[in-house]
Amino acid sequence: MRNFTFECATKIVFGKGTQAQAGPLAAAYGKHALLVYGGGSIKKSGLYDEVVRSLHDAGVAVTELPGVQANPRVSLVREGIAASRRDGVDFVLAVGGGSVIDTAKAVAEGVPYDGDVWDFFCGKAKIEKMLPVGTVLTIPAAGSESSDSNVITNEETHEKNGSASPMMRPVFSILNPELTYTLPPYQTACGCMDIMAHVMERYFTNEPHVELTDRLCTAILRTVLNNLPVVMRQPDDYDARAQIMWAGTIGQNGLVGTGREEDWANHVIEHQLSGFYDIAHGAGLSITFPAWMRYVAQSNPGKLFQFSTEVLGVEGDHYNPEHTVREGIDRFERVLRDSGLPTHLSEAGIGDERFEEMALRCTGGGVRTIGAYVPLGKSDIVNILRLAL
Amino acid sequence: MRNFTFECATKIVFGKGTQAQAGPLAAAYGKHALLVYGGGSIKKSGLYDEVVRSLHDAGVAVTELPGVQANPRVSLVREGIAASRRDGVDFVLAVGGGSVIDTAKAVAEGVPYDGDVWDFFCGKAKIEKMLPVGTVLTIPAAGSESSDSNVITNEETHEKNGSASPMMRPVFSILNPELTYTLPPYQTACGCMDIMAHVMERYFTNEPHVELTDRLCTAILRTVLNNLPVVMRQPDDYDARAQIMWAGTIGQNGLVGTGREEDWANHVIEHQLSGFYDIAHGAGLSITFPAWMRYVAQSNPGKLFQFSTEVLGVEGDHYNPEHTVREGIDRFERVLRDSGLPTHLSEAGIGDERFEEMALRCTGGGVRTIGAYVPLGKSDIVNILRLAL
Numbered sequence: 001m002r003n004f005t006f007e008c009a010t011k012i013v014f015g016k017g018t019q020a021q022a023g024p025l026a027a028a029y030g031k032h033a034l035l036v037y038g039g040g041s042i043k044k045s046g047l048y049d050e051v052v053r054s055l056h057d058a059g060v061a062v063t064e065l066p067g068v069q070a071n072p073r074v075s076l077v078r079e080g081i082a083a084s085r086r087d088g089v090d091f092v093l094a095v096g097g098g099s100v101i102d103t104a105k106a107v108a109e110g111v112p113y114d115g116d117v118w119d120f121f122c123g124k125a126k127i128e129k130m131l132p133v134g135t136v137l138t139i140p141a142a143g144s145e146s147s148d149s150n151v152i153t154n155e156e157t158h159e160k161n162g163s164a165s166p167m168m169r170p171v172f173s174i175l176n177p178e179l180t181y182t183l184p185p186y187q188t189a190c191g192c193m194d195i196m197a198h199v200m201e202r203y204f205t206n207e208p209h210v211e212l213t214d215r216l217c218t219a220i221l222r223t224v225l226n227n228l229p230v231v232m233r234q235p236d237d238y239d240a241r242a243q244i245m246w247a248g249t250i251g252q253n254g255l256v257g258t259g260r261e262e263d264w265a266n267h268v269i270e271h272q273l274s275g276f277y278d279i280a281h282g283a284g285l286s287i288t289f290p291a292w293m294r295y296v297a298q299s300n301p302g303k304l305f306q307f308s309t310e311v312l313g314v315e316g317d318h319y320n321p322e323h324t325v326r327e328g329i330d331r332f333e334r335v336l337r338d339s340g341l342p343t344h345l346s347e348a349g350i351g352d353e354r355f356e357e358m359a360l361r362c363t364g365g366g367v368r369t370i371g372a373y374v375p376l377g378k379s380d381i382v383n384i385l386r387l388a389l
Numbered sequence: 390m391r392n393f394t395f396e397c398a399t400k401i402v403f404g405k406g407t408q409a410q411a412g413p414l415a416a417a418y419g420k421h422a423l424l425v426y427g428g429g430s431i432k433k434s435g436l437y438d439e440v441v442r443s444l445h446d447a448g449v450a451v452t453e454l455p456g457v458q459a460n461p462r463v464s465l466v467r468e469g470i471a472a473s474r475r476d477g478v479d480f481v482l483a484v485g486g487g488s489v490i491d492t493a494k495a496v497a498e499g500v501p502y503d504g505d506v507w508d509f510f511c512g513k514a515k516i517e518k519m520l521p522v523g524t525v526l527t528i529p530a531a532g533s534e535s536s537d538s539n540v541i542t543n544e545e546t547h548e549k550n551g552s553a554s555p556m557m558r559p560v561f562s563i564l565n566p567e568l569t570y571t572l573p574p575y576q577t578a579c580g581c582m583d584i585m586a587h588v589m590e591r592y593f594t595n596e597p598h599v600e601l602t603d604r605l606c607t608a609i610l611r612t613v614l615n616n617l618p619v620v621m622r623q624p625d626d627y628d629a630r631a632q633i634m635w636a637g638t639i640g641q642n643g644l645v646g647t648g649r650e651e652d653w654a655n656h657v658i659e660h661q662l663s664g665f666y667d668i669a670h671g672a673g674l675s676i677t678f679p680a681w682m683r684y685v686a687q688s689n690p691g692k693l694f695q696f697s698t699e700v701l702g703v704e705g706d707h708y709n710p711e712h713t714v715r716e717g718i719d720r721f722e723r724v725l726r727d728s729g730l731p732t733h734l735s736e737a738g739i740g741d742e743r744f745e746e747m748a749l750r751c752t753g754g755g756v757r758t759i760g761a762y763v764p765l766g767k768s769d770i771v772n773i774l775r776l777a778l
Contacts (some may be wrong), residue, residue: 005401013394239598
């Protein structure tokens with residue numbers, strides 16, 4: 001087990017009706033909020049009205065930044081920074097999913113900074129100061145509601161980069177599972193895949209003696225695997241939605257990565273897929289992970305055997321461990337397919353035309369490896385993509 | 390699953406050699422620290438010198454408050470408050486286990502308060518302001534290193550009461566498993582029992598649909614059960630010590646209680662045992678828990694069955710569930726006994742003379758019940774103590 005530092009100060013306010021607390025919570029941090037959101041769904045559901053009323057009742061003035069899209073753009077972040085400076089915004093409230101929260105975080109980075117906000121995403125500047133950010137989460141997936149990082153796309157340079165700082169954790173996040181009832185089934189499934197991916201990127205490690213965090217990972221993965229089929233059948237099952245929502249936060253706040261070397265190869269590969277093709281992040285991960293597992297199992301099967309037995313409940317066959325691993329991956333893939341997720345590139349209409357190009361980009365032109373459980377070079381990535389065809 | 394609020398901002402600095410960071414961490418919060426510790430063990434081990442040097446190098450002045458005992462006393466807390474005011478202390482650093490940390494928290498409550506500090510422990514005053522507290526943990530047990538509460542004994546009135554506030558969580562805690570190598574085996578085992586007790590007080594609930602937190606509880610319990618025998622054999626096994634130490638913090642920071650009704654009957658009963666008899670808290674819990682389990686299993690076996698199968702690994706016999714439960718409790722008790730803990734009152738030289746008196750005190754004179762999984766009246770408590778004879 002490695003030395004580590006862990007700190008996650010985000011106040012979680014969880015449960016039915018909790019969005020009514022947005023105003024009082026925001027008022028503890030600011031007098032003028034930038035309200036960041038996406039499209040019409042929070043207006044249709046009435047959530048927009050509830051939050052605006054709550055802010056108003058708490059005496060918090062509001063400037064709006066609507067229009068956040070998936071793969072959120074730096075141009076909108078710049079708009080939000082300009083509007084915040086113009087109106088004297090001192091607090092940023094995100095109402096939505098990961099893209100909305102990541103945009104809110106980026107605005108909060110940019111407002112007190114003299115240069116261009118993209119400096120934080122290309123390594124030119126370090127975050128020294130940020131506005132406080134709060135969130136009302138509507139999509140359990142990215143974990144941005146208590147994580148210390150965000151991802152923003154520069155639509156001019158076609159880069160999708162992250163920034164991170166301990167200061168970036170939201171000061172509070174409101175999680176009401178009821179708000180997730182109306183998520184389309186495909187988006188629900190993509191979110192669950194994203195949640196599991198965050199845990200698996202940490203679970204698959206060569207670091208020995210990490211029993212506690214292994215078991216915590218297993219707890220989260222089994223919970224999501226158990227509850228995903230439930231919400232696919234019954235979208236308004238409060239308790240199943242609640243398990244998934246809380247799992248999504250705990251799985252990405254850094255706790256389950258403490259003391260470990262993490263992997264993140266699948267995220268690197270998936271960022272290429274969603275960069276080149278119009279595919280949801282969760283769907284991309286649902287395609288890369290089974291293929292990645294089959295590939296790395298050839299050289300490093302140990303943790304796959306553990307994953308198959310402890311997470312997927314396969315009876316461990318120590319005489320033929322490769323059977324156990326195969327069955328584990330098959331079962332995992334079956335849960336994903338049963339939830340309507342693609343597990344092969346062909347289902348998303350993606351062929352092998354750009355495998356080389358994507359593998360080159362993943363590896364900085366073929367000079368770097370990605371991942372830690374099995375370090376992957378350019379040809380490994382091409383092989384994994386072939387397995388995913 | 391219930392609505393909840395969860396917030397734990399304590400910065401955890403975990404691993405080998407981390408005590409060297411005490412000074413720089415403290416300097417971020419104050420210029421003059423009250424150094425709270427117990428007896429000679431931290432002087433013998435060299436930890437005292439390391440911490441004092443680190444504070445000195447970071448430019449932090451030091452006032453000392455040594456002499457904290459088990460069941461820490463309010464008289465020493467008052468001494469610490471007076472010394473802090475005299476010297477202009479603005480930060481409290483605890484170096485030790487739960488008693489030391491609880492004393493440090495109480496001093497931090499009392500310094501900015503006009504009245505007597507015991508007011509916070511008898512419900513006369515509410516905490517409005519506190520000095521920041523940091524810790525260097527040497528005994529994994531109480532979980533006070535990131536919890537929002539403390540327990541102090543008033544030696545004049547023979548009361549052992551708690552106080553709590555979100556402000557009470559330490560701003561940082563340094564956890565170096567190496568510092569626990571020299572703990573006596575009995576104290577190690579008592580600490581593990583205390584850690585498990587904090588989790589079990591939350592695990593045993595009637596709240597339905599708490600799969601995620603049930604699984605997190607199971608993860609922590611299995612980890613402690615697995616690693617306790619290892620450190621009994623090999624006290625300087627870093628990785629086993631590390632699993633236990635991190636489990637102790639996560640198990641008591643409130644995370645695994647989120648969304649649940651908690652129980653805490655065993656803690657109430659044990660406080661009477663350690664109040665009347667000279668018995669370690671963990672040893673008291675090791676006596677009450679198996680008896681409590683056997684007693685409540687008669688009326689509410691459900692969670693005991695789950696505990697037996699998921700935590701203790703008993704094969705679930707759905708035709709004779711009582712066999713499964715009995716085997717689970719037996720196995721649990723066996724781990725405790727194998728670690729040198731008492732599981733019966735007679736082993737601690739305790740007879741049935743004061744059962745009525747203790748049961749009356751637990752229940753406010755027989756008018757209240759304690760616990761939630763099975764609410765226990767006075768006669769239930771006497772019955773449990775009889776089972777523990």
